[in-house]
Amino acid sequence: MTEATGIVGEFFSLKEETDAEILTMQCGDFYEFFGEDAEIVSEELDLKVSQKSSHGSSYPMAGVPIDDLTPYLKALVERGYRVAVADQYETDSGHAREIVRVVTPGTLLETSDADAQYLAAVVDGSGSAGDSSGSSTTDSGYGLAFADVTTGRFLVADATDVDDALTELYRFDPVEVLPGPDARADDELLNTVRDRTDATLTIHETEAFAPKRADHTVREQFGTETVDRLSVATPTVAAAGAILSYVEETGAGVLASMTRIQAHHGDDHVTLDATTQRNLELTETMQGKRDGSLFATIDHTETSAGGRLLKEWLQRPRRSLETLERRQESVAALSTAALARDEVQETLGKAYDLARLASKATHGSADARDLLAVQETLAVLPALADAIASNPDLADSPLSEIVDRPDRDAARELRETLEEAIADEPPSTVTQGELLQCGYDDELDEVIERHEAIKEWLDTLADREKGQYGLSHVTVDRNKTDGYYIQVGKSAADGVPDHYEEIKTLKNSKRFTTDELEEKEREILRLEERRGDLEYELFEELREQVAARAELLQDVGRALATVDALASLATHAAENRWIQPELHQGDRLTLEQGRHPVVEQTTEFVPNNVRLDEDRGFLVVTGPNMSGKSTYMRQVACIVLLAQIGSFVPAKEAEIGLVDGIFTRVGALDELAQGRSTFMVEMSELSNILHTATEESLVILDEVGRGTATYDGISIAWAATEYLHNEVKAKTLFATHYHELTGLAENLPRVANVHVAADERDGEVTFLRTVRDGPTDRSYGIHVADLAGVPDPVVDRSRDVLERLREEKAIEAKGGASSDPVQAVFDLGSGTMQTQGEPGRAQAQAASTDGGPMDPDSDAGSSAGDSDTESLDANSDTRPIDPDTEAVLEDLESIDVNTTPPIELVSKVQELQERLEE
Ligand code: ADP
Ligand code: MG
Numbered sequence: 001m002t003e004a005t006g007i008v009g010e011f012f013s014l015k016e017e018t019d020a021e022i023l024t025m026q027c028g029d030f031y032e033f034f035g036e037d038a039e040i041v042s043e044e045l046d047l048k049v050s051q052k053s054s055h056g057s058s059y060p061m062a063g064v065p066i067d068d069l070t071p072y073l074k075a076l077v078e079r080g081y082r083v084a085v086a087d088q089y090e091t092d093s094g095h096a097r098e099i100v101r102v103v104t105p106g107t108l109l110e111t112s113d114a115d116a117q118y119l120a121a122v123v124d125g126s127g128s129a130g131d132s133s134g135s136s137t138t139d140s141g142y143g144l145a146f147a148d149v150t151t152g153r154f155l156v157a158d159a160t161d162v163d164d165a166l167t168e169l170y171r172f173d174p175v176e177v178l179p180g181p182d183a184r185a186d187d188e189l190l191n192t193v194r195d196r197t198d199a200t201l202t203i204h205e206t207e208a209f210a211p212k213r214a215d216h217t218v219r220e221q222f223g224t225e226t227v228d229r230l231s232v233a234t235p236t237v238a239a240a241g242a243i244l245s246y247v248e249e250t251g252a253g254v255l256a257s258m259t260r261i262q263a264h265h266g267d268d269h270v271t272l273d274a275t276t277q278r279n280l281e282l283t284e285t286m287q288g289k290r291d292g293s294l295f296a297t298i299d300h301t302e303t304s305a306g307g308r309l310l311k312e313w314l315q316r317p318r319r320s321l322e323t324l325e326r327r328q329e330s331v332a333a334l335s336t337a338a339l340a341r342d343e344v345q346e347t348l349g350k351a352y353d354l355a356r357l358a359s360k361a362t363h364g365s366a367d368a369r370d371l372l373a374v375q376e377t378l379a380v381l382p383a384l385a386d387a388i389a390s391n392p393d394l395a396d397s398p399l400s401e402i403v404d405r406p407d408r409d410a411a412r413e414l415r416e417t418l419e420e421a422i423a424d425e426p427p428s429t430v431t432q433g434e435l436l437q438c439g440y441d442d443e444l445d446e447v448i449e450r451h452e453a454i455k456e457w458l459d460t461l462a463d464r465e466k467g468q469y470g471l472s473h474v475t476v477d478r479n480k481t482d483g484y485y486i487q488v489g490k491s492a493a494d495g496v497p498d499h500y501e502e503i504k505t506l507k508n509s510k511r512f513t514t515d516e517l518e519e520k521e522r523e524i525l526r527l528e529e530r531r532g533d534l535e536y537e538l539f540e541e542l543r544e545q546v547a548a549r550a551e552l553l554q555d556v557g558r559a560l561a562t563v564d565a566l567a568s569l570a571t572h573a574a575e576n577r578w579i580q581p582e583l584h585q586g587d588r589l590t591l592e593q594g595r596h597p598v599v600e601q602t603t604e605f606v607p608n609n610v611r612l613d614e615d616r617g618f619l620v621v622t623g624p625n626m627s628g629k630s631t632y633m634r635q636v637a638c639i640v641l642l643a644q645i646g647s648f649v650p651a652k653e654a655e656i657g658l659v660d661g662i663f664t665r666v667g668a669l670d671e672l673a674q675g676r677s678t679f680m681v682e683m684s685e686l687s688n689i690l691h692t693a694t695e696e697s698l699v700i701l702d703e704v705g706r707g708t709a710t711y712d713g714i715s716i717a718w719a720a721t722e723y724l725h726n727e728v729k730a731k732t733l734f735a736t737h738y739h740e741l742t743g744l745a746e747n748l749p750r751v752a753n754v755h756v757a758a759d760e761r762d763g764e765v766t767f768l769r770t771v772r773d774g775p776t777d778r779s780y781g782i783h784v785a786d787l788a789g790v791p792d793p794v795v796d797r798s799r800d801v802l803e804r805l806r807e808e809k810a811i812e813a814k815g816g817a818s819s820d821p822v823q824a825v826f827d828l829g830s831g832t833m834q835t836q837g838e839p840g841r842a843q844a845q846a847a848s849t850d851g852g853p854m855d856p857d858s859d860a861g862s863s864a865g866d867s868d869t870e871s872l873d874a875n876s877d878t879r880p881i882d883p884d885t886e887a888v889l890e891d892l893e894s895i896d897v898n899t900t901p902p903i904e905l906v907s908k909v910q911e912l913q914e915r916l917e918e
Contacts, residue, residue, distance in 0.1 A: 008034050008054040008061075010097060020084035020102050022076060027088065030063040038062040045075055070110050077108045080200050101251035105200045106176030107149050109252060109363055114304030114353075116153070116312075118146045118172045120199070121242045122165055122189070123180035123209060125235030143180075143235025145243045146172045151305075151355035152257035152362070152554060154222075156240050157264040158233045163273070163688060166192050168264075169199075170274035171315045173283075176200045178242055180209045180235070196274060204246045214241020222261045230263045257362035259551040270317040270644050271661030271692070275685055279664040279700075280637055281598070282314050294638060297598050298647070300571040302348040305355060305557055306564025313565060317644035319658055324583055326398045327566065327646025332580055333397035334570030335648065340391035341567055341574075347387055348564050351380045354557030361547040368426030368435040368539060374546060374553065375418035378411050381556055384563060402562050406555035414549055421542050433531040435539050444534050451527040454520060458484065461517070469497050473509070484521040485511040566646075573648035576600070581643045581654035588613045589640070589698075589731060592653035596635035597642065600650055606769035607652070610636050612731050616752045618724065620742055621735040622776040623756030628769045629735035630666075632756065633700045636733060637662055640698055659731070663689045664700040683716075690723055699724060699732040714738045725750055742775030782897070788909045791916060793885075794892060801893055888915050 004012055007027060011034045015023045022040060024031040033041045034052065038060040042049040052061040064072050069085075076083050082104045086097045106119025123143040142165035145156045155172075159165035166189070169177070177199045183189055184203065193199055207213060211234050218240045219227050227237070240261065247255055278286070285292045295314055301307040318324055334341045352373040360366040361374070385403040388394045426435045438445055462476045465486060473489025482503060488496055493510040500512040546553070572578065593607035606628075612619065621629050639649045643656045665685050686704055693699050704720065705713035717738055724732050725748045734741070745751045753775040759766040782802065786795045895908055 004054040004057065004059065006054055007032070008052060008059050011035070014084075014086050014097065014099060018084040018099055018102060020082040022081050023084045023086060023099075024064075024069070024073075025086040025088075025097055026066065027063070029066050031066060031069050031085070032061060032063040034059050034061050036060075040081075041072070041076070044079055044081075045072055047072075073103050074108060074110050074112075077103050077105055080105065082200075082202070101253075102249075103252075104176055104202060104250060106147075106174065106202075107247060107250045107252040109150060109254065109359065109365060111150055114307055116148050116172075116308050117150050118148050118174040119176050119178070119243060119246070120147075120169060120172060120174035121145045121178040121180065121204075121209075121239035121246075122169065122183050123235040123239045123242070124162075124182035124186060124189070125233065125238075126161075126182075141233060141235060142183075143233055143237065143239040144168050145236065145239035146174065147243050147247065147258060149247060149252050149254045149257075150359050151308075151353075151557075152254065152259060152359050152550060153355070154240075154243075154258045154261045155264050156230070156232050156236045156261060158236050162186070162189055163692075165189070166196070167271075167273045169193060170196050170277060171272070173197055174199045176202055178202050178204045178246055180238060180242065181206050202246075204242055204249075208242040208245035209238045211238050214238040214245075217241040217244045218261070221255065221258060226261060230261065232263050253363045254359050255362075256547060257359040257550045257554075259554060264316075268319055268323075270319055270641070270659060271663075271697070272315070272317065272641075273663065273688070276637075276662055276664045277315065279666055280634060280641065280662075282641075283311060292598065294598055294641075297601060298569065298572045298642075300568040301564045302345050302567075303351050303353065303561065303564050305351075305353050305561035306348070306568065309558075309561040310565040310568055313645040314641070317641050317662075318646075319644070319660055321583055321585060321658060324644060324646045324658075327569075328580055328583075328648075330397045330399050330402075330566045331569045331573060331646060331648060333393040333399065334567050335574045337391050337393045338574065340387065340394055341570055343387045344384065344394075344563065344567050345571070347380055347383045348560060348567070350383075351377045351560050351564075354378075354553045354560070358547070358550040358553035358557070361543050361553075362550055364540075364543065364547075366543055366546070367428055367430050368422055369428055371418055371539075371542065371546060372422050372426060375415055375422060377560070378415035378418075378556060380560060381406065381408065381411055384560065388563075399563060399566070402559055406559050407552060410549070410552050411556055414546070414552065417545065418542070421538075430539055431532050431536050433528065433535045435535050441534075441538055444531070444538060447527060447531050447534060451524070451531050454524050454527065457520060458524070461486070469495070471495060478521075482511060483513075484517055484524075485513055486517065487511050569645075569647045576650060578648035578650050579652065579654060581639075581649050581651070581656045583643060583656055583658060586657045587617065587731065588655055588657050589636075590653070590655045591636070591639060591649075591651045593651055594635055594639055594654070595650040596631050597638050597650050599631055599635075608632055608635070608769070608771045610771075615750060617729065617750040618721070618732045618748070618752070619734070620721075620745065620751060620753050620775070621733055621755070621771070622737070622739065622742055622753065624758050624767075624776070625737070627756040627758050627767050628771075629756055630702050632771055633702060633733045633735055634664075637664060637698060637700050657731075659696055659698045660694055661692070661697040662700070663693050663697060663730075664702070665689060665704055666702040686716075686720060690720065690728065693724070693728050693730040695729040697728075697730040699728075699730045701732065701734040701736075703735060703737065705736075705738070714740055717741055718744070721751070722748065739776065745775070785892075785897075785909060788906070788913075790892075790909060790913065794889060794912075794916070797889055798892060884918070885916065888912050 007025075011023065011025050011032070014025060015037070022033065022037045024033050024037070026032075033047075038047075038049055041047050041062050042060075047062040047064065049060045049062050051058045053059070073083055073085070082102055084099050085101045085103065086099045088095050088097050106117065108117070111117055121144070125143055126140045142159035142162065143156070144159055144165060145154070147154045157168050159168055174197060177193055177197070179186075179190065179201060190201060193201065208217075215227075215237050218237055221244050244255065244258075247258075277283070281293050283293050283295045284290055290296050295311050299307055299310055301310055334344070354374065354377050357366060357370055357374050357377070360370055366374075381403060385400075385408075388399045388403060394400070421436055421440045423435055423437050436444060438448060458476060462474045465471060465476075466474050471488060471492050473492050475487045476484065477487060478484045485503060486500070487509050489509050496512060499514055501514065502510055502512055504511040589610060589612040591608075591610040594610055595605045595607050599605060621632060623629050639651065639654065640656060640659055641662060642649050643654070644658060649656075665682065682704065686701075689699060689701075701720070705715075705717035717734070717736055718741065721732075721734060721741065721744055724730055729750075742753045745753045752773070754771050754773055755776040757768040757770045757772050759768055782795060782798050785798065892912055895905070897905060900908070
C-alpha cells in the first residue's frame with residue numbers, strides 16, 4: 001500500500017491493524033499523526049501540518065506534546081471520530097510501538113460533561129440471532145445494555161419489540177451504539193437511532209454477541225449468581241457481553257469500575273415513549289435547547305451526580321406507591337425545614353463526582369488531586385448525616401436511611417488513609433513528587449528529609465556566600481542548560497573567590513559554579529529522582545487501594561446524589577408553592593388550580609382544575625386557537641409525571657391515581673410547522689398508542705387527525721375516541737378543533753366535554769385561559785375570519801356554506817364493545833344525536849379510515865364533502881353578489897381553515913380583503 005519506511009512506515013502498518021478512523025503514535029515526547037490523519041486533525045483542530053519525507057516521498061505530519069494529548073483526543077472523539085493511540089515502549093533493541101487504546105465516544109474517560117455518557121448495545125433476538133456457536137436463541141424480542149464508563153454504571157433491559165427498544169435508546173440517549181449482528185441490517189432501527197440520538201454507530205466483532213460467549217463474559221464480570229438473579233432474556237445478556245468485550249478491547253481499562261449490573265424492568269417504570277419524552281420537553285425543548293425543558297426548570301442540584309440522577313428520575317418515573325411516598329416524605333421534610341435544607345445543600349456543594357473519580361482510579365488516570373477530591377467527598381457523608389440528624393424532621397424522614405446505606409465505617413477508613421497520605425496541595429503531575437505527606441512512609445520520609453535539607457542548603461547558599469566573601473548581588477538558581485549556578489552581578493564579579501569557576505557571562509552578570517555546588521547538584525538530582533519514583537510507586541498503591549473500593553465510592557456517590565436530587569425537588573417546591581399530591585392506585589385524577597410547571601415560570605399563569613374519574617375518563621377539550629388547549633393537557637401530563645418521580649406538583653390540591661404509562665401525540669400539522677413530522681408518522685404513533693396504552697395509562701392527544709383533510713381527520717379522531725373509550729379505557733384528554741367531536745359525549749358515557757373559555761366583546765377576543773365544563777359553542781375558523789374584519793356578507797355566506805357541507809354528512813357513534821350495533825347517529829348539521837330509528841340520511845362514509853399519508857392541502861377524499869361550487873348561488877338567501885366578490889367568495893370557500901397553517905390563513909384573508917376593497 002505504501003512505500004514509506006521508518007516512522008511513517010510504522011505508522012501506516014499500525015493503522016492497518018485498527019479500524020479506528022484516526023491513529024496517533026507516540027514518538028518520544030510527542031504524539032504524531034501522519035498522512036490523511038494529519039490532514040483531518042489539522043482541519044478539525046487547527047493543528048499545524050508539516051511535511052515528513054520518507055523514501056523519497058513526503059507525508060503530511062502533525063503532532064502534539066505528550067502531556068497535551070487528552071484535550072485533542074477529547075475534541076476528536078466529540079466530533080465523532082474513533083481514535084487509536086499507539087504508545088512507545090523500550091525494548092532490548094531500541095523501542096517499539098503498539099496500539100494500547102482506541103478512544104470512542106462511549107469509552108472516552110476524559111469527559112468534562114456532567115451528563116451521563118452511555119455506551120449502548122442493542123441485539124435483535126427476534127430473527128435467527130447470530131449465534132456462531134450453533135445453539136439458537138430461545139428468546140425473541142430485543143436486548144439492550146447500557147454502560148457509562150465514566151461512572152461504572154451498567155444497566156440492562158429486555159425490550160419486547162423494536163419500538164420498545166427505541167424507547168429505551170431514546171431514554172438513555174447513548175453517545176455510541178453497538179448494534180448486534182441482526183440489528184445491523186435493520187434500517188428502520190438504525191435510521192431512527194441516527195435521527196433521534198447523536199450516537200455514533202459502531203460495528204463490534206460479531207462473536208462478542210454470541211450468546212454463549214456473552215453469557216460467560218457477563219458472569220465473569222458480575223458473578224454467576226447476580227446474573228441468574230437478574231433473569232433477563234438471552235438477547236439482553238448478549239448485549240451486555242458485547243459491551244464488556246468492547247470496553248475491554250478498546251483498552252479503556254475501566255472494567256473493574258463496573259461493579260454492578262442492574263436490570264431495568266418495565267413493570268416498575270412508567271412507560272414513556274420517545275415521542276412523549278419529546279412532546280413533554282423533558283430534557284430539551286422542541287427546539288433542542290436545554291433551557292426551558294422540564295428538567296432545567298426543576299433542577300437545583302448542587303452536584304453533577306445529583307443532576308444526573310434527577311434527570312434519570314424524570315426519564316424513568318416509577319409506579320411503586322411505596323417508593324414514591326418515601327421520596328415524598330423526604331421532599332416534604334426538606335421543603336419545610338428551610339434552614340436545614342440550606343445546610344444540606346451547602347454540605348453537598350463540597351462533594352465531587354465520586355462515581356467518576358472511582359472510574360478514573362480504576363483506569364489509572366486519577367492524579368493526587370483526584371484522590372484528594374475522593375477524600376474530601378468521603379468527608380461530606382458524615383457531615384451530611386450530621387446535618388440530617390440535627391433536624392428532627394429530617395432525622396425522621398427516609399433521608400437518615402439514605403445516608404446510612406453506604407458502609408460508613410469503610411468510607412471513614414478510606415478517608416483516613418487518604419488524609420494521612422495525600423499532601424495538602426498536590427501537583428497535577430504524579431511523577432515529580434510532593435504528592436504525599438510526611439509520616440506516611442518511613443523510607444519516603446528519609447528521602448524527603450534529605451531532599452528538604454539540601455534544598456534548604458541551596459536556598460541559603462546565596463546569603464552564606466555574601467556574608468563569607470563580602471559579595472553583593474548574589475543569587476543561586478538553576479536552569480536546564482547550566483544546572484545550578486551562583487550568579488554574581490558585573491560590578492562584584494571580579495571579587496569572587498578563586499574556587500569559583502566561571503561558566504557563563506551575561507550582559508550584567510556572570511555565572512559560576514563550585515565543586516561543592518556541583519556535588520550538591522548531583523545529590524539533589526539523585527534525591528529528586530528517588531523521591532519522584534518512590535512517591536509515584538506509593539501513590540500507585542494508594543490509587544489501587546482506592547480503585548479496589550470502587551463499589552464503596554459508587555455507594556457513597558449514590559447516597560449523596562439521592563439527597564441532592566431530593567433537596568432539589570424540595571427547593572423547587574418551596575420556591576414555587578408546589579404541594580404534595582395525594583397518590584393512590586385508583587382512577588381518580590383531580591387537580592385544584594393546577595399550573596404548567598414550565599409555563600408558570602415565565603407567564604402570569606391562570607390555574608385550572610382537572611377532574612377525571614371512573615365515570616369521566618375521557619375529556620374532549622375544545623376552544624379557539626391559542627386559547628390554551630395544548631398547555632392545559634401538557635400541564636396534566638407533566639403533573640402526573642412529576643408526581644411519579646416523587647416530586648411535589650404545581651397545584652393547590654392534587655389527588656393523583658398512578659398511571660402505568662403516559663402517551664402523547666401532537667397532530668402532524670402542529671408539528672409540521674417545525675418540520676419534524678408527517679401524517680404517516682402521526683398515524684403510526686396513534687396506532688402505537690392504541691396498541692400499547694392500557695386502562696391505567698394517561699393518553700394525551702393534541703389535534704390528532706389534523707394532518708389530513710377535514711372529514712378524513714374527523715373520521716379518524718372519531719374512531720380513535722370510540723376505541724380509546726370502549727376498548728382501551730385509558731384516561732384520555734383529547735384537544736380538538738373538530739367541534740363535531742363534542743357530540744360524542746352524548747353517547748359515550750365516560751366522555752365529557754370541557755372547553756377553554758374565551759370572552760368576546762366588540763369583536764375583540766380575550767382569552768380567559770379558564771377551562772370550563774361543556775363544549776365550545778362555535779366553529780372558530782369562520783369566527784377568526786369575522787374577527788379579522790372580513791366583510792359581513794362573506795362571513796355570513798361562509799356560515800351557510802359550512803352548514804351545507806355539514807348537512808350532507810352524519811356519523812353514527814358506537815358505544816360499548818366495538819361489535820355493538822349502531823346506537824346513535826350524530827348529525828353533523830344539527831350537532832345532535834339521533835338515538836332511535838333510521839337516521840334517514842347518508843351514513844357513515846366519512847368513517848372510512850383509508851386515509852394514509854395525504855397532502856394536508858388537498859381536499860378531503862371521495863368520502864368528504866367536495867366544495868361544490870356549482871351550487872353556490874342556489875338556495876342563497878343573501879343579496880345578489882357581483883362577480884368579483886363571488887370570485888373572492890369562491891377562493892374563500894376553497895380555503896380549508898382546518899388544514900391551512902394560521903400564518904398562511906392570515907395572509908390569505910388579507911389578500912381577500914384587499915381584493916374586496918378594489
Ligand atoms: P392552543 O393549543 O389552544 O392553540 P396553547 O396551549 O398553545 O393554545 O396556548 C397558547 C398560548 O397561551 C401559549 O403561549 C401559552 O403559554 C398561553 N397559555 C396557555 N394556557 C395558559 C394559562 N392557563 N395561563 C396563562 N397562559 C396560558
Ligand atoms: Mg394547541
